[in-house]
Amino acid sequence: MKFKIAAVLATIALGLPAHADGDAEKGEKEFKKCKSCHAIESPDETIVKGGRTGPNLFGVAGHVAGSVEDFRYSDLLAAANAQGIEWTEENFVGYVQDPTGWLKETTGESGRGKMTYKVRKEDDAKDLFAYLSSLSE
Numbered sequence: 001m002k003f004k005i006a007a008v009l010a011t012i013a014l015g016l017p018a019h020a021d022g023d024a025e026k027g028e029k030e031f032k033k034c035k036s037c038h039a040i041e042s043p044d045e046t047i048v049k050g051g052r053t054g055p056n057l058f059g060v061a062g063h064v065a066g067s068v069e070d071f072r073y074s075d076l077l078a079a080a081n082a083q084g085i086e087w088t089e090e091n092f093v094g095y096v097q098d099p100t101g102w103l104k105e106t107t108g109e110s111g112r113g114k115m116t117y118k119v120r121k122e123d124d125a126k127d128l129f130a131y132l133s134s135l136s137e
């Protein structure tokens with residue numbers, strides 16, 4: 001019986017879609033502010049052409065922070081990676097509104113994040129998350 005309950009719970013957890021209450025269409029427009037530093041490139045196509053200052057954001061939603069290969073992250077973001085922190089909606093929304101502050105608070109480490117841009121409104125951050133989630137595999 002115990003086993004059965006565990007199995008049901010696991011199914012529910014796996015079946016849950018990435019929680020997103022933002023508007024992906026608005027997020028797509030909002031992404032114009034990110035393009036100077038971030039591209040969105042899937043393994044087989046460039047979805048949004050962008051700068052190289054920041055990592056490729058394809059598939060970022062739901063993945064572990066700081067996991068784009070060959071990108072040189074700040075020590076703070078590398079710490080988030082080492083701690084297995086994932087880009088859930090909540091974490092993403094907190095991060096993009098205050099990258100360095102959020103990283104320090106969440107990882108408990110000191111230092112400076114490399115992303116200098118801040119999203120001012122929480123709703124915009126949610127829309128961006130919805131947009132990026134819609135592009136993940």
Ligand code: HEC
Nearest residue numbers: 033034037053054055065066067073074077113114115117
């Ligand atoms: C001025 C350049 C710049 C702009 C504009 C910018 N970013 Fe960033 N972003 C960066 C850099 C650099 C990093 C790597 C940060 C680090 O290593 O601390 C980063 C990291 C990130 C990460 C973590 C990625 C990962 O692999 O874990 C997310 C998510 C992110 N940015 C989202 C956004 C969004 C959304 C926008 C637009 C609202 C945006 N960024 C605008 C430079 C920028």
